[in-house]
Amino acid sequence: MSRFAALLLVVILQAGCATTEAPFQDADPSRIARADVERVITTLAADDMRGRQAFTDDALRAADYLAGEFAAAGLQPLSGTEGHLQRFVVRSIATTDAQVTVNGSEVAIDRVGAHLGGASLAWATGDVNVMVVGPDDDARPAMLAALQGDADALLLVNEVHVDAFQRLAGFLRRPVRVVGDAPVANVVVAVVNATADATYSVTASATVAEDGLTNVVGMIPGHRTDEFVLFSAHYDHIGIRTAVDGDSIANGANDDASGTAAVVALGKYFASRGTPERTLLFAAFTAEEAGGYGSRHFSTQLNPDQIVAMFNIEMIGTPATEGPNTAWITGFERSTFGSLLQEAVIGTDYTFYADPYTTQNLFYRSDNATLARLGVPAHSISTTPIDVDPHYHQVTDHVETLDLDHMTNTVRAIAMGAETMISGVATPTRVDPATVN
Ligand SMILES: [Zn+2]
Structure with missing residues (x-):
């Protein structure tokens, strides 16, 4: 063990001792505030973030901003990271x-x-x-x-x-x-x-x-320190594109500042409730658009067998065709994750259903696939009618095109849906890695 590692261990142990074990309060997703969702998505999608393209300073600026949001939300750093910044190198x-x-x-x-x-x-x-x-x-x-x-x-x-x-x-x-x-x-x-x-x-x-890249990660330690429920989204987007009507910035409000805002809002909500049964992880991944390097690195920094479920949130800014209070789940049939989510929101206004756009291969088009290849019940949750979305990967993906009330409702529904997995009552079946390309 190096001297640095020994020091790190002392820091971790001290952090562990300082944790107050407040009981986990009852669910009240109405406390997830639209204002939090709106602040994060608006900041990330602002023109001064220049489309948050991985491998640029613009993405690093977005990461620094999110590290501040993770800290303010009450999320603790993971071991081996610089504050909430998880830096790594891509050759x-x-x-x-x-x-x-x-x-x-x-x-x-x-x-x-x-x-x-x-x-x-x-x-x-x-x-x-x-x-x-x-x-x-x-x-x-x-x-x-x-x-x-x-x-x-x-x-x-x-x-x-x-x-x-x-x-x-x-x-x-x-x-x-x-x-x-x-x-x-x-x-x-x-x-x-x-x-x-x-x-x-x-x-x-x-x-x-x-080249250096940076994820933003945080945690809420639970009673079970070896069982994780992961909430994630990618904060990077595609940067500067060919100008249309004088606008060359692909702001990526829906893709995926919306999911990233959801991760921050979920972190703040769960952190405010004390100590959960399972440990909760929160990740804003970089470089999803560039090849998924952020989630690939993240998946090597912990034991994937200990990740009980991955809620990867993608493009929740636009209501789904099935109705305003609905969201769909990619790779629905690959584990019981989706049906557990459905059960958990029975009696509410919200429903989850299986991805209707199976020909688009959406299960493979986000960071969840990296974790699914390791057996994690890892799925993306989305609401945008992707087949007809005129703003997908365009310079017009602006906050003004989105419905922030719908987004906030969706974040609340995800919080409700996750409740039984967080409490340890429900555990999704694993994805069979042999079936994931
Ligand atoms: Zn995306």
Whole structure:
């Protein structure tokens, strides 16, 4: 144990001793105030946040603001974070140059692509697994599987697939980004007619950059310190876009300042009630829009087996087509999370139902999927008619287009729905990771 870790432990123990174990007060979601929801969403979606794009100072400014909100809400920091800021590093590896010779002939530069795991590589015959994509194979999925896999490979793609290769060129030029120091496979693709026993030599190089990203996290310690109920949303958005009528800022009010405001309001509400049975976690993730790096890092900082449920809140600013007091849940059939939520609000004005937009794959389009891959009953809750929403990822995603009373009602309904999971009365079944792509 390092000296720093020892000091940290003392701090944590002292923080633990200082916790007063006030009993958890009865639920009264009417105390969730529209003013809190409105303040957070309005601040995050203001033009001076410039669309909160991850990897920019704008996102860091939003994180600093949210850390203040988490503290004011009465949320405690997690161990290993700087206050409420959970900082981490993402490596970006951009291939700059790759040369492939097969059976003594150099492959044309526009028929070579590579994703590297480090600054350089040099392979000679026998060094690496050679995979051949033959004339009758389905080239695109084969190339994608290799590029997204975790094994080094040299792909020799038959020349009949040159168009499929060209369509992947943009993807190949993009840097590979990875959280922390996780290993990345070296994959080189060459369009050339050859068999697996071809002789070859490959040299390639890349630039490796490191960028800092920041989640905002907090907790309410419960009696059960190894059972967590997680409330989350992503605070990042897509930044500056092509101007429309002189407006170039994608404010991301609905996506997902609305969910982030909900997380703050839920934190304040539950923190005001004393010590819950289960420990509650609150996370505002960065970089959801850029590849989900915030939730990926978060998921490595604790034991996912101890997360009993994840309420990921996405785009709750617009009433659902099923009615004003309704919200839907992605991946409804993957665990009992949704039906437990439904049961918990019986007798109220509010109903939860299954995601009606299953062809949109929304279960996979937010941070919940990262935790679901680890078995967590992790679902997104949303209300926006995503199929017809004219403001989705547009510069017009402004607070003025939203219904803040509806939003506040939805936050209250989520609070009510979570009550039995927080008290330990209800525990959703786990998601089967084998069924999550
Ligand atoms: Zn979103």
